[in-house]
Amino acid sequence: MKILAIETSCDETAAAVVEKGVKILSNVVASSAAMHEKYGGIVPEVAARKQLESIIPVIKEALDQAQLNYQSIDSLAVTVGPGLIGSLLVGVETAKTIAFVTGKPLIPVNHVLAHMYANLVDSQPTTNNLQQVQFPAISLVVSGGHTELYLMESIKKLKWLGGTLDDAAGEAFDKTARLLGYGNRGGIAIQEAASKLKVKSAKLKVRLPRPMIDDESLSFSFSGLKTAILREWKKYPHPNQALVQAFAYEVQEAITDVLVTKTLRGTELYKAKSILLSGGVAANIRLREKFNLQLTTRLAGRQADNLPLLVPPAALCTDNAVYIGSYAYFRGKPVDWHEVNALPDLTVEITD
Ligand code: KG4
Numbered sequence: 001m002k003i004l005a006i007e008t009s010c011d012e013t014a015a016a017v018v019e020k021g022v023k024i025l026s027n028v029v030a031s032s033a034a035m036h037e038k039y040g041g042i043v044p045e046v047a048a049r050k051q052l053e054s055i056i057p058v059i060k061e062a063l064d065q066a067q068l069n070y071q072s073i074d075s076l077a078v079t080v081g082p083g084l085i086g087s088l089l090v091g092v093e094t095a096k097t098i099a100f101v102t103g104k105p106l107i108p109v110n111h112v113l114a115h116m117y118a119n120l121v122d123s124q125p126t127t128n129n130l131q132q133v134q135f136p137a138i139s140l141v142v143s144g145g146h147t148e149l150y151l152m153e154s155i156k157k158l159k160w161l162g163g164t165l166d167d168a169a170g171e172a173f174d175k176t177a178r179l180l181g182y183g184n185r186g187g188i189a190i191q192e193a194a195s196k197l198k199v200k201s202a203k204l205k206v207r208l209p210r211p212m213i214d215d216e217s218l219s220f221s222f223s224g225l226k227t228a229i230l231r232e233w234k235k236y237p238h239p240n241q242a243l244v245q246a247f248a249y250e251v252q253e254a255i256t257d258v259l260v261t262k263t264l265r266g267t268e269l270y271k272a273k274s275i276l277l278s279g280g281v282a283a284n285i286r287l288r289e290k291f292n293l294q295l296t297t298r299l300a301g302r303q304a305d306n307l308p309l310l311v312p313p314a315a316l317c318t319d320n321a322v323y324i325g326s327y328a329y330f331r332g333k334p335v336d337w338h339e340v341n342a343l344p345d346l347t348v349e350i351t352d
């Protein structure tokens with residue numbers, strides 16, 4: 001079963017061919033990030049216009065790389081939401097047109113749920129990730145627009161456990177990056193700046209809250225942190241490089257502390273047997289480090305080996321179409337193309 005998957009929910013235009021949900025036959029991602037840099041953020045209209053131009057070449061490239069054509073694929077999958085309406089429409093209408101012309105089945109996909117299936121994909125031809133996932137698994141999806149925890153009871157059965165009450169973790173990273181002068185480079189810029197911090201006294205100066213870290217629920221909140229960052233930053237009218245790095249360091253510490261604590265709380269509550277991370281923020285090196293550290297030291301009586309931590313390589317954490325194809329294979333259902341629509345507000349709080 002070879003699925004041609006299409007993803008255009010935000011500013012990326014992506015297409016991939018995935019075989020049996022795990023084997024990457026091709027993976028093409030075109031980003032309009034450089035253009036957004038010019039406008040100081042993602043301008044939905046600009047993103048959609050750029051995606052209109054690149055969607056066909058990107059799909060063509062994905063088919064070429066896989067040495068396939070529209071006739072030789074078995075099925076199509078497309079992100080229908082949540083996301084920006086103009087961007088979603090580009091992918092959805094293109095997929096519908098291909099389905100109409102070729103008669104191939106079309107599988108609509110929820111972008112946020114699909115993120116976690118990046119963990120099931122074989123990132124190298126020799127890996128077999130699927131075998132490592134032990135159910136029930138706790139799955140943290142942490143991206144620019146979402147911070148959600150799920151219980152994966154089986155490869156198909158997902159239960160939403162909690163999510164952010166306001167902003168996503170990625171948004172806190174992105175807003176901080178802008179505040180510190182890194183434009184639209186987002187979390188990766190914060191990660192780089194934090195890793196350069198050498199002056200310990202600067203590090204100690206900046207102290208930020210860990211919102212809801214002691215709260216028993218599996219909900220998150222990052223808008224207060226954003227306000228706290230801004231308030232703290234305003235105390236320093238002439239910041240030097242060490243201070244910028246100290247801010248980046250502390251912001252990264254605050255966000256990752258909360259993400260790790262909540263995920264481990266969920267792990268214990270639901271007696272999960274493995275932990276899955278996904279979404280753009282899961283690319284964060286410090287987050288991975290902290291999970292590994294906690295797993296080896298904190299989970300009393302349980303061997304770290306018994307609780308595998310799965311994290312996709314960074315390129316599969318950020319938006320791409322590979323996990324759209326994987327999700328479609330394991331959990332998707334074909335729908336008559338007439339019935340497939342872009343759903344910008346599609347819910348992620350599923351319980352089936
Ligand atoms: O999953 P994604 O590519 O798009 C959405 O579905 O939102 O996630 C993008 C988010 C952005 O907020 C970006 O700043 C963040 O992922 N991100 C990172 C890192 N790489 C990307 N955050 C922290 N550390 C990183 N290394």
Ligand code: ZN
Nearest residue numbers: 115143318319
């Ligand atoms: Zn995403």
